[in-house]
Structure formats: C-alpha cells, structure tokens
Amino acid sequence: MSATVQQPAPSPEIVTLDTTVVTSWKAPIAFAVFTLLALALAVFAPQDGETTFRLSTQSDLIQLSEITVPTMPALWTTIVLLAIATAYSAVLVSSKRRVPLWLIVVFAILFMFGFLTWAASGAAIPVIGLLFGSLSLAVPLIYGSLAGVIGERVGVINIAIEGQLLAGAFTAAVVASLTRQPLLGLLAAMVAGMLVGMVLAVFSIKYFVDQVIVGVVLNVLVIGLTSFFFSQVLAPNAGLLNTPPRFERLPIPVLSEIPIIGPVLFRQTLVVYLMYVAVALVYVGLFHTKWGLRLRAVGEHPQAADTVGIKVNRTRFWNVALAGAIAGLGGTFFTIGSGIAFNKEMTAGAGFIALAAVIFGQWDPIKATLAALLFGFASNLQNTLSVIGSPVPSEFMLMLPYVVTIFAVAGLVGKVRGPAAAGKPYIKS
Amino acid sequence: MSDPQHPDAAGTPGPGKPELDIDVAIEEPGAVAPDEEIAADGAGAPGGTAQAGADVPPPSRWHTMLHQITTGNAIISVLAVLLALLVGAIMIAFTDERVQETAGYFFARPGDMLFAIWDSVSGAYAALFQGSVYNFRRDTFLAGIRPLTETLTFATPLIAGGLGVALAFRVGMFNIGGRGQMLIAASVAGWIGFGFDLPWGLHMLVALVGGLIGGALWAGIAGLLKARTGAHEVIVTIMLNYVAFYLVSWMLRTPGLLQAPGSSNPKTPAMKDTAIFPSLLGPQFNLHFGFILVILATVVVWWILSRSSLGFRFRAVGENPNAARVAGINVRNMYVYAMLISGALLGLAGVSQVLGTVTTGFTAGIDAGIGFDAITVALLGRSTPWGTFIAGLLFGAFKAGGFSMQAAEGVPIEIVLVVQSLIVLFIAAPPLVRTIFRLPDPASRRRPVPNVSQEVKVK
Numbered sequence: 001m002s003a004t005v006q007q008p009a010p011s012p013e014i015v016t017l018d019t020t021v022v023t024s025w026k027a028p029i030a031f032a033v034f035t036l037l038a039l040a041l042a043v044f045a046p047q048d049g050e051t052t053f054r055l056s057t058q059s060d061l062i063q064l065s066e067i068t069v070p071t072m073p074a075l076w077t078t079i080v081l082l083a084i085a086t087a088y089s090a091v092l093v094s095s096k097r098r099v100p101l102w103l104i105v106v107f108a109i110l111f112m113f114g115f116l117t118w119a120a121s122g123a124a125i126p127v128i129g130l131l132f133g134s135l136s137l138a139v140p141l142i143y144g145s146l147a148g149v150i151g152e153r154v155g156v157i158n159i160a161i162e163g164q165l166l167a168g169a170f171t172a173a174v175v176a177s178l179t180r181q182p183l184l185g186l187l188a189a190m191v192a193g194m195l196v197g198m199v200l201a202v203f204s205i206k207y208f209v210d211q212v213i214v215g216v217v218l219n220v221l222v223i224g225l226t227s228f229f230f231s232q233v234l235a236p237n238a239g240l241l242n243t244p245p246r247f248e249r250l251p252i253p254v255l256s257e258i259p260i261i262g263p264v265l266f267r268q269t270l271v272v273y274l275m276y277v278a279v280a281l282v283y284v285g286l287f288h289t290k291w292g293l294r295l296r297a298v299g300e301h302p303q304a305a306d307t308v309g310i311k312v313n314r315t316r317f318w319n320v321a322l323a324g325a326i327a328g329l330g331g332t333f334f335t336i337g338s339g340i341a342f343n344k345e346m347t348a349g350a351g352f353i354a355l356a357a358v359i360f361g362q363w364d365p366i367k368a369t370l371a372a373l374l375f376g377f378a379s380n381l382q383n384t385l386s387v388i389g390s391p392v393p394s395e396f397m398l399m400l401p402y403v404v405t406i407f408a409v410a411g412l413v414g415k416v417r418g419p420a421a422a423g424k425p426y427i428k429s
Numbered sequence: 430m431s432d433p434q435h436p437d438a439a440g441t442p443g444p445g446k447p448e449l450d451i452d453v454a455i456e457e458p459g460a461v462a463p464d465e466e467i468a469a470d471g472a473g474a475p476g477g478t479a480q481a482g483a484d485v486p487p488p489s490r491w492h493t494m495l496h497q498i499t500t501g502n503a504i505i506s507v508l509a510v511l512l513a514l515l516v517g518a519i520m521i522a523f524t525d526e527r528v529q530e531t532a533g534y535f536f537a538r539p540g541d542m543l544f545a546i547w548d549s550v551s552g553a554y555a556a557l558f559q560g561s562v563y564n565f566r567r568d569t570f571l572a573g574i575r576p577l578t579e580t581l582t583f584a585t586p587l588i589a590g591g592l593g594v595a596l597a598f599r600v601g602m603f604n605i606g607g608r609g610q611m612l613i614a615a616s617v618a619g620w621i622g623f624g625f626d627l628p629w630g631l632h633m634l635v636a637l638v639g640g641l642i643g644g645a646l647w648a649g650i651a652g653l654l655k656a657r658t659g660a661h662e663v664i665v666t667i668m669l670n671y672v673a674f675y676l677v678s679w680m681l682r683t684p685g686l687l688q689a690p691g692s693s694n695p696k697t698p699a700m701k702d703t704a705i706f707p708s709l710l711g712p713q714f715n716l717h718f719g720f721i722l723v724i725l726a727t728v729v730v731w732w733i734l735s736r737s738s739l740g741f742r743f744r745a746v747g748e749n750p751n752a753a754r755v756a757g758i759n760v761r762n763m764y765v766y767a768m769l770i771s772g773a774l775l776g777l778a779g780v781s782q783v784l785g786t787v788t789t790g791f792t793a794g795i796d797a798g799i800g801f802d803a804i805t806v807a808l809l810g811r812s813t814p815w816g817t818f819i820a821g822l823l824f825g826a827f828k829a830g831g832f833s834m835q836a837a838e839g840v841p842i843e844i845v846l847v848v849q850s851l852i853v854l855f856i857a858a859p860p861l862v863r864t865i866f867r868l869p870d871p872a873s874r875r876r877p878v879p880n881v882s883q884e885v886k887v888k
Contacts (some may be wrong), residue, residue: 224845
C-alpha cells in the first residue's frame with residue numbers, strides 16, 4: 001500500500017531538472033575579431049624598431065628601469081597569446097562552460113599591450129602619464145555613472161547626467177571665483193546638481209512625466225541656462241566671475257611612493273580622492289546596508305516595497321537628489337578640478353558617455369566605474385599617441401574607444417537587464 | 430478599426446493584441462488617472478448622484494463649455510508656451526544692463542526700472558517675432574514675409590529628424606544617434622553632389638537616395654546589433670555618433686575623399702548646381718525643395734504608422750514586445766526596420782542641410798546639433814507625425830527668430846533653448862500648469878459627491 005503511494009513521488013520531472021548551461025559564442029567570436037585585428041596590423045602595417053615602456057617619472061623615489069621590446073617579435077608573441085586565449089575560450093564554450101571574467105581582462109590587457117607596442121614603435125610610452133591622464137579623464141565619467149546607477153537602481157532613469165555635470169561645472173566656477181574657495185565651489189556644485197536632480201524627481205514622481213523626456217529636456221535646459229548666463233554675465237565679467245582657483249594636488253605621504261600605482265592613484269586632487277570614497281560608499285551602501293536594500297527594492301518592485309512600509313516616492317525623490325549631488329560633484333572636475341574657466345557646453349557629451357558606462361557596467365557601481373575608466377583610458381591613449389606620433393590617423397585613434405565599446409557591448413555584454421521598475425512611475429492605488 | 434492589410438491583425442489572440450487607437454507612444458498616467466476616477470465616481474455611488482442631482486441644479490451650457498475650454502489640451506499648450514516665454518522674459522530682464530542700473534535706485538524712481546524691463550523684454554520678443562514670422566519694418570509684403578520662409582527653412586531638417594526619432598520612439602527605441610546618421614547621410618549626399626556629373630534632376634535624386642541609404646545603414650547597425658545581440662541601442666547610437674564624427678572629420682581632411690581639391694581646410698567643395706535642391710519661392714528666399722520632401726515624409730510616416738501593417742507591428746512592439754512576440758510578430762526584424770526608417774529620416778535631415786541650406790561645401794559641423802534638437806521636437810510632438818511637424822515648425826521659428834534677436838537686441842540665442850525646453854516640460858506636466866494658473870482639474874467635472882449618509886447630513 002505504502003509502496004504504491006510513494007511511487008509517484010520521485011516523479012520524472014524532478015529527475016530531469018538538470019542544470020541548463022546557456023552557452024554563448026559571443027566571447028570567442030569577439031576574441032577572434034580582435035585577434036584578427038592584431039594580425040591585420042602585423043601583416044599589413046609592420047613596424048620596424050623597438051618600443052620602450054617608461055614605468056616611472058623623474059621625481060619618483062623608487063626608479064624602475066625602462067622596458068624595451070623589439071616591436072615585431074613582441075607583436076607576434078602577443079598575437080599567438082591572443083590566439084591561445086581565443087582557442088581556450090572556444091574550448092570552454094564548446095564544453096558548456098562560461099568564459100570567466102579574468103580571461104576577458106587578460107585578453108584586453110594583452111591586446112592593449114600589442115597595440116601600444118605596434119603604435120608607439122620607435123618611441124617611448126610614458127606609462128605613468130598615460131594611466132594618470134586616463135584616471136583624470138575618467139573622473140567626471142565615474143561620478144556621472146555613479147549618479148546613473150543610483151538613479152536607475154531606485155527606479156528613475158537619469159538621462160540628465162550631462163545637465164547635472166554642466167550645472168556643477170558652472171556653479172563651481174562662479175562660486176569658487178567669487179569666494180576664492182574651491183571647497184565652497186565644490187559644495188555649490190553639489191547643490192546645483194542636486195537641484196537638477198530634484199527637478200527630475202519632481203516631474204517624474206509627482207507629475208508622472210516620462211523620465212526620458214524630463215532627462216533629455218533638462219539637459220537642453222541646463223545647456224541653455226548656463227550658456228545664456230555665460231554669454232550675458234560671465235563673459236563680460238570674466239575676471240570676477242570666471243577665474244576659478246584650482247584644487248591643489250595632495251600627494252598622500254607613503255602611498256604616493258609606491259611604484260606605478262603611487263603616482264597614478266595617490267598624487268591627485270581632492271576631487272579624485274572623494275571619488276574613491278564615493279565609489280566605495282555607493283558600492284557598500286547599495287549592497288550591504290538597509291538604505292541600499294530599500295533603494296533596490298523600490299527600483300525592482302515598488303509595490304512590494306510599499307507593502308512592507310517603504311515610502312516609495314519619498315525614497316525615489318531623495319535618492320535621485322543624492323544622485324544629482326554626486327553628478328554635480330563630478331562636474332567640478334571640469335572647472336575647479338583642473339583650474340579651467342567655464343565655457344559653453346564644456347562637458348561635451350561626458351554625461352552621455354557616463355550613461356553608456358552605466359549600461360555597459362550593468363547597473364553595478366564597480367563595473368560602471370571600470371567601464372568609465374576604460375573610456376578615460378581610450379581618450380587619453382589618443383592624446384599620448386598623438387604626442388608620440390603614431391602611424392594611424394588621429395581620427396581613427398579617437399574613434400577606437402567607441403568602436404571597442406560597440407564590439408564589447410555587442411559581443412561580451414549582450415542583452416542586459418536593468419532594474420525592473422526603472423522608468424515607471426509608481427502610482428499608489 | 431483593425432487593419433485590412435494585415436491578415437493576422439483581426440485574429441490576434443487577446444494578450445498579444447495591443448490597442449489600435451493609441452496616439453501617444455509615451456503615455457501620461459497623470460492624464461489617465463483622473464478619467465478612471467470619474468468612471469469610478471459615476472459607477473460607485475448611484476444613490477448619491479441621484480440625491481445630489483436633486484439638490485444641485487444642472488450646470489449651465491456656458492459653464493460646461495468654459496469648463497471644457499479650461500481643461501482641454503489646447504489651453505495647456507498655450508499656457509505652457511506663455512509660461513516658458515515669461516521665464517525667458519525674467520531672464521532677459523534680469524541680465525539686461527539698463528535694468529540692473531535702474532534697479533540701483535528702484536525705490537526712488539521705480540518707473541525707470543519698470544520701463545527698462547518692458548523695453549528689454551518687448552524689444553527681444555518683438556525681434557523674435559519679426560525674425561520668425563513677419564517683419565513689419567520692411568516696405569513690401571515679399572520682404573516682410575521673408576522671416577516666415579526662414580522659419581520653414583530652419584524647420585525642414587528639424588521636422589525630418591524629429592520624425593525619425595518619433596518613429597523609433599513608437600517602436601520603443603531611443604535613437605540618440607541623429608548626429609551620426611546626419612553626418613553620414615550628408616557625406617554620402619555631398620560626395621555624390623560634388624563628385625559626379627549627372628543631368629539635372631537625376632543628380633539630385635541620386636544624391637538624395639544615396640544620403641537616405643547612408644543614414645539608414647548607419648542607424649541600421651544599431652538596429653541590427655540590438656536585434657541580433659541585444660546590445661542596447663542607446664549605447665550603440667551614442668558611440669556611432671562619435672565614430673561618424675571622427676570618420677567624417679578624417680575624410681574631410683584627406684585629399685581625394687571629401688576635401689576640396691587645392692585646399693587645406695577640412696571642408697568639401699561646393700555642390701554642383703544639378704544636385705542642389707531648387708528653391709521654392711525664387712532666389713531671394715532660402716526656402717528649398719527639402720520642405721516639400723519633409724511634408725511628404727510626414728505623410729509617409731503617418732501612413733506607415735497608422736495605415737500600414739508594418740506600422741501596426743511597429744506599434745505593437747513599442748507597446749509590449751513580449752506580447753507582440755506571442756502574437757507572431759518578428760520583434761527582431763521590427764527593430765531593424767524601425768532603425769532603418771528612422772535613420773533614413775534623419776538622413777533626410779542631413780541631406781536637406783547639404784543640398785538645400787549649406788550648398789557651398791560643408792564641414793564636420795554640418796549637423797548643427799539638429800540630431801539632438803530632433804529628440805526635443807519628437808517629444809514635443811508626442812511622437813505623432815503631425816505633432817512632430819508642428820513642433821518642428823515651432824522650433825524652426827524659435828531658431829530663425831533667435832538669430833535675429835541676438836543680432837538686433839544682443840540677447841544670446843541660448844535663451845531659445847531655455848524657452849524650448851521649458852515648453853516641453855510644461856506641456857508634459859499638465860497638472861503643474863493647471864496648478865500655476867489655478868485651472869479646474871478635468872477630474873472635477875462632476876461635483877464630488879459627499880460620501881455621507883442621510884442621517885449625518887441631517888445633523
């Protein structure tokens with residue numbers, strides 16, 4: 001009797017519930033494309049000579065010797081390594097396993113090494129300067145992408161990053177010029193970014209306007225306002241209103257003497273140090289605190305969050321305002337962060353690149369920061385190579401980061417899923 | 430109601446069938462919610478209404494009409510424009526030097542400052558009007574109406590681009606790549622326009638078609654990547670903007686490609702006469718054949734979206750891609766087709782710049798920010814073809830008038846950006862405009878029935 005009852009219990013459904021591994025050939029295909037690119041460089045545009053990598057600057061305490069490699073052998077070695085990595089990834093995928101992240105990182109570094117060796121043949125690459133500049137150029141992008149991550153995680157798409165950066169840059173320049181205090185300029189920039197964020201929040205939360213509309217329009221509004229006041233007020237009184245003081249570099253005593261890392265990471269300005277703190281705080285906050293849990297709950301399933309007593313719209317409002325303040329802080333990089341006077345539309349699309357970094361980084365603060373660093377590296381690479389004098393037309397070098405992003409987004413990232421409720425207003429019923 | 434040309438349309442199963450009469454891609458929950466309230470009101474309390482009806486006399490016809498006017502969409506649009514102009518006026522007044530001077534002795538002679546404010550604001554807006562619609566200072570009607578034709582000329586690429594962005598919006602995609610698509614289209618059309626010798630008419634046609642194909646293919650990359658790999662179209666179109674910009678910059682400074690022979694400037698030679706769009710109103714006006722093309726494009730987009738089976742599938746995908754897939758629509762192909770058409774429309778904007786407006790050779794700045802303006806135009810037009818057309822005309826007027834305002838009154842043209850963006854913001858948020866002007870809410874058409882029982886009322 002009991003046997004007949006128990007018989008249906010191990011039903012065939014449970015037995016067949018095997019783990020299904022979704023394999024994707026995107027990574028091997030992308031790897032193969034990049035390997036072929038490197039091969040094309042070696043075959044069609046061979047470079048004779050040697051390439052030097054300079055690993056330390058004159059002022060360093062610990063001097064590292066320069067590394068010199070013969071260009072073509074180094075490039076061919078790289079191509080072989082790239083081919084091995086490609087083959088390995090293909091083997092992994094065909095045996096139904098995932099391509100690990102470290103392989104992608106190693107592949108990217110190898111490819112960059114090969115490319116740099118080829119492009120800077122017969123010259124020396126100042127590695128420190130290259131990395132230092134990359135980090136500097138990435139600063140507004142990182143702040144912007146943090147703002148984007150917070151906004152989208154709480155359920156409000158923030159396309160107004162560009163506007164917040166620009167508002168921050170403008171206010172920082174004016175306030176710092178008037179008071180001669182860069183710190184006050186920094187605070188004012190945060191307030192300005194926060195105000196833009198609050199407008200975004202009010203229109204999307206209270207008036208249920210489509211968030212993409214508000215974001216796009218706010219960008220135009222801030223561009224219009226800052227350019228108008230620049231032409232009408234700042235330009236005629238440039239001496240009083242538009243000569244911002246700059247943040248001084250603050251080398252951190254011991255850390256700044258570590259070879260390579262020290263000069264790149266720890267001889268920066270306050271804006272950059274604040275950025276390290278901001279990245280860490282946002283990461284820990286989002287994933288390890290009550291604040292972050294509530295924030296993500298509101299962004300993923302506002303109804304459920306409301307049911308357990310979280311005030312959905314209030315959470316959204318204040319977090320969007322906070323995101324605005326972070327982006328405004330990033331805007332200070334353009335003026336008081338680098339000691340440059342404000343100019344019309346001086347952010348030049350950085351907000352949109354930050355938005356791309358948010359999506360590229362899959363709404364994760366660390367990954368978004370890495371994506372922003374990649375963009376910063378790519379734009380600085382062009383500066384460095386144009387100084388060295390590379391065989392490639394500078395336009396193609398400038399194009400490279402964007403082409404790489406397209407390949408990476410199409411090949412490696414693929415279909416990404418943002419927070420479920422991002423872009424949807426919450427109407428309590 | 431259902432589409433005669435689409436065999437599956439009528440038989441689509443329930444969950445996959447989207448509403449056919451949705452005109453606005455981006456819905457406004459704020460506008461929808463009140464209607465639901467009305468319905469609930471009427472249905473929920475039948476006893477209460479009967480009783481209230483006995484007490485309250487029915488509203489007069491005038492009252493109803495007034496109510497309809499004050500709660501309609503038209504009044505919101507008009508008030509939004511007024512409000513935006515008011516903000517613009519405040520900005521003009523406060524940055525005017527005379528106003529600042531007279532403000533110093535405001536309490537001694539307030540009239541001076543008020544007069545200065547009036548002077549600066551009215552001067553600026555008069556210049557805006559005279560630069561965009563009709564200039565009364567000219568002697569003849571032909572000279573006076575010239576600003577209006579300038580408005581139409583400026584509106585031409587804005588409408589074309591706006592239509593492209595709007596069409597992508599309706600399929601649920603955000604095409605920020607207008608700049609790149611315009612640049613590629615302009616380069617192809619320009620290259621055909623100055624590099625080939627073809628008879629009049631044919632030359633123009635070939636250049637136009639070449640430009641449209643260029644724009645379509647450039648946008649098609651984003652559509653194809655989204656369809657095949659799921660790459661987000663916002664990233665890809667932004668990236669393609671930069672790629673196109675640098676590609677065109679390189680071609681412009683490379684002899685033999687786009688650079689004018691014998692010149693070292695990054696600029697193309699002038700277009701050949703056989704390729705230039707003919708002007709519509711004679712040589713003294715800038716208005717060109719492109720405006721006719723844009724009207725045609727508006728009709729075509731309207732036809733595609735509301736009359737063709739392709740448009741039906743577009744809107745179905747835009748409303749709910751999952752439901753559309755269930756209904757048997759090939760969502761991937763729809764993304765590709767939508768981006769191709771969207772790119773072709775932005776390409777039309779680029780072509781009209783090269784063959785119509787700037788025919789003396791172009792630089793990498795030929796797009797003039799129209800690719801981004803087009804987004805605002807499409808948003809103001811609520812992503813409908815004719816709405817976009819009207820929005821494009823309005824923005825064209827602002828652009829034409831803005832330049833004359835800058836020249837005549839020294840007011841920076843950026844004020845136009847502020848006014849434009851405020852208009853879009855205010856129109857998108859009717860409750861805000863209603864609150865500012867203390868207009869009645871459409872939800873209050875029926876008097877709220879007091880939710881009290883007879884006994885309570887008696888007390």
